[in-house]
Amino acid sequence: MATGLALTMVSSCAVRTDQMAQDPNLVRIAINGWVGYEASAAVLAYILETEMDYDVQLVRVDEQPSWQALDQGVLDVIVENWGHEDLYELYGPDGNDTVVDGGSTGNExxxxxxxxxxxxxxxxxxxxxxxxxxxxxxxxxxxxxxxxxxxxxxxxxxxxxxxxxxxxxxxxxxxxxxxxxxxxxxxxxxxxxxxxxxxxxxxxxxxxxxxxxxxVDFPDYYEGCDADLEYVDCDYPLYDLNKIFRKGFVEDDALSYRFLDNWKWSNEDQNDVAGMIAEEGLDPEEAAEIWVNENRDVWEKWLPEGYETR
The missing domain is CATH 3.40.190.100 (Glycine betaine-binding periplasmic protein; domain 2)
Structure with missing residues (x-):
């Protein structure tokens, strides 16, 4: 597997590339800094490369700069978003209109x-x-x-x-x-x-x-209780974790987008792969390969309609 890991620096004044020609065979996935995210990205990258013949670039970047990178056209997808309504307001349809809510990952x-x-x-x-x-x-x-x-x-x-x-x-x-x-x-x-x-x-x-x-059992989250981060008298909200796509990636409607759009898996699936990485010390690619080989019945449902694996 030839997945590329790259460290990126995202500048707020970088030139947007979403209007420029993109390599149709390249998918650029953000990697945020926790192992569950990395597990999801590793599995998706492995399938895209080994079963669908795409090139994948995994780009290590923090949460907020990931959104900037989508906005600037230098990334295609965030595969695990934890809320961030403020960023969606900034970059979504009511703001720059450069990102799209990709729907649930299946993870709570x-x-x-x-x-x-x-x-x-x-x-x-x-x-x-x-x-x-x-x-x-x-x-x-x-x-x-x-x-x-x-x-x-x-x-x-x-x-x-x-x-x-x-x-x-x-x-x-x-x-x-x-x-x-x-x-x-x-x-x-x-x-x-x-x-x-x-x-x-x-x-x-x-x-x-x-x-x-x-x-710890704090009082349940309610709307507005976290408006002032210096005084929060509630627990964290529950999150229906979702994907965030670059709008141009969605509009291209390539097989890679359809695959990522179809992708959903369970907390148990993610924990299986994350445990292999963090506890057993496997490389993400190795963990992904094991999971993919053992769970074909799960991931084949993510493939675009009519697509046949090799």
Missing amino acids: GIIGWYMPAYVAEEHPEILEPDGLRENTDLFRTAETGEKGEFLGGSPGFATQDQGMINAFDLDLEIVYAGSEATQLTEVQQRYAKREPVLFYSNEPHWIQEKLDLVK
């Missing part, structure tokens, strides 16, 4: 605060905000001193955690691990020692299957 997305079940079993009250407020000292570390630690991943992830800390009057300090991989290494090390840890995570995610984790 949940973001929240998690801890090991063994912590909650000893202190069940901390699964509610009032109980957590009285027990933040359980999560103190040398780095946070008198405050409890809330362990984040990448500072670039979309979060409302500081606003929740403020709204619920929690004596916690956010410590960013720097990346999801670094954060989860730290979580697993503390888990192995049965130490307390409170951290940002999401579902679907392979870590939820590897470790026995529980989610």
Whole structure:
């Protein structure tokens, strides 16, 4: 498999290329910084290349610059979008009109605060905000001193955690691990020692299957509760994860677009591939190949109508 991995820098003043000639055999997929996304992209790239004879470029780029890149015509698809209504308003039909909502990936997305079940079993009250407020000292570390630690991943992830800390009057300090991989290494090390840890995570995610984790039960999300990110008195919303396409890619209506438009899979499917990458240490291409070989009945339904594989 000859999938190309490239590091990109997206400039807000870059020249748009959506009106320029595009290589009809090239599909350019954004790679955002979490392993579940990478699992989805790896499987799609593998099928596009090995079964449909497309060239695929996987471009590592953060969430917001991904949208800029679609707008500028230098990427074709974001395969896992977590909300970002503000960006859709900016680049969608009511804004620049350069991106298109590609519909559901089939994955239900949940973001929240998690801890090991063994912590909650000893202190069940901390699964509610009032109980957590009285027990933040359980999560103190040398780095946070008198405050409890809330362990984040990448500072670039979309979060409302500081606003929740403020709204619920929690004596916690956010410590960013720097990346999801670094954060989860730290979580697993503390888990192995049965130490307390409170951290940002999401579902679907392979870590939820590897470790026995529980989610803090904050009040349900309601419209507007996250309007001021300095004061958020609700949990994260539930996300129907979706794809975002470059409008010109949709209008070209190539087989590659139809394939990506048809693609839907389950949280379990994504976790299978993500676990092979993150836990077993396989390259994304290797993990994708294994999943594709074992799940032909799933992915053949994504192929465009009348298309025959090799």
